[in-house]
Amino acid sequence: MTKHTCIVTGGSSGIGLSIVKTFLERGYHVCNLDQKNSDMGEFYQCDVTNHQQVQSIVTSIAKKYQVSTLVSNAGIHFSASIENTSEADLQRVFDINVKGAYSAIQAVLPTMKQQKNGSIILISSDQALVGKRNSFAYNLSKAALASMAKTTALDFASYNIRANAVCPGTIETPLYHHAINNYCERSGANADEVHLEEASLQPLNRLGQPEEVAALVAFLASDDAKFITGSLQVIDGGYTAQ
Numbered sequence: 001m002t003k004h005t006c007i008v009t010g011g012s013s014g015i016g017l018s019i020v021k022t023f024l025e026r027g028y029h030v031c032n033l034d035q036k037n038s039d040m041g042e043f044y045q046c047d048v049t050n051h052q053q054v055q056s057i058v059t060s061i062a063k064k065y066q067v068s069t070l071v072s073n074a075g076i077h078f079s080a081s082i083e084n085t086s087e088a089d090l091q092r093v094f095d096i097n098v099k100g101a102y103s104a105i106q107a108v109l110p111t112m113k114q115q116k117n118g119s120i121i122l123i124s125s126d127q128a129l130v131g132k133r134n135s136f137a138y139n140l141s142k143a144a145l146a147s148m149a150k151t152t153a154l155d156f157a158s159y160n161i162r163a164n165a166v167c168p169g170t171i172e173t174p175l176y177h178h179a180i181n182n183y184c185e186r187s188g189a190n191a192d193e194v195h196l197e198e199a200s201l202q203p204l205n206r207l208g209q210p211e212e213v214a215a216l217v218a219f220l221a222s223d224d225a226k227f228i229t230g231s232l233q234v235i236d237g238g239y240t241a242q
């Protein structure tokens with residue numbers, strides 16, 4: 001039986017892919033649940049909106065390995081104000097960003113409770129903490145994840161299960177480029193100029209990199225963070241400090 005296994009959702013791209021690589025480098029066995037194939041770690045084809053599928057994959061992983069860490073990372077962005085967010089849009093964002101995390105946590109809890117040990121890390125956003133225009137459903141979903149981390153931390157602290165949310169600022173990933181391109185298509189703006197402007201909004205005058213988020217996630221999973229639970233860890237180049 002492998003000592004440390006980490007389950008990552010959405011580990012085939014962007015931040016999730018960096019998390020998978022970082023945990024592999026640190027000697028973990030990594031199981032990646034994503035709808036898109038990847039050869040990094042042990043891949044499981046999974047749509048996190050399918051509760052039964054998440055339950056059965058996580059249960060089968062827990063039978064084979066000792067799962068010490070869950071990183072719920074799979075997520076989508078959706079740009080619109082409340083006025084332009086349909087019921088179906090809201091449902092889709094919540095199904096992936098919020099219900100996906102709920103399903104993964106619920107599935108991993110029995111094994112973590114039995115072990116009396118575990119670290120759950122939810123990839124939220126700095127938009128859980130500050131408002132951002134035209135991002136109604138996304139912001140709401142990320143605030144829900146921050147709440148999920150705190151409540152889960154309190155409910156399972158007696159089992160030595162820790163739960164924390166990571167709140168990244170703007171990180172250069174395919175999701176980021178997709179959001180920029182969508183914005184440029186709608187507004188006619190130039191993507192390179194928008195990119196430079198985005199960077200200039202950050203006190204450190206640059207965007208974050210996926211590896212930087214992955215390093216924080218790996219720290220939270222480690223014994224060095226064994227007294228950290230129920231926290232929201234901001235990693236945003238100073239954006240929310242302004």
Ligand code: NDP
Nearest residue numbers: 010013014015034035047048073074075125170171173175
């Ligand atoms: P990416 O789009 O690069 O990666 C997300 C991964 O999740 C993709 O592989 C995607 O597959 C997968 N995924 C999406 N929906 C599902 C689903 N239903 N079931 C399984 N897998 C799914 O995004 P990022 O790396 O940028 O984002 C990762 C997380 O970080 C998200 O939760 C995002 O909200 C959060 N975040 C990102 C920030 C940023 O600036 N990039 C800032 C703050 C938070 P596919 O490509 O096929 O959709």
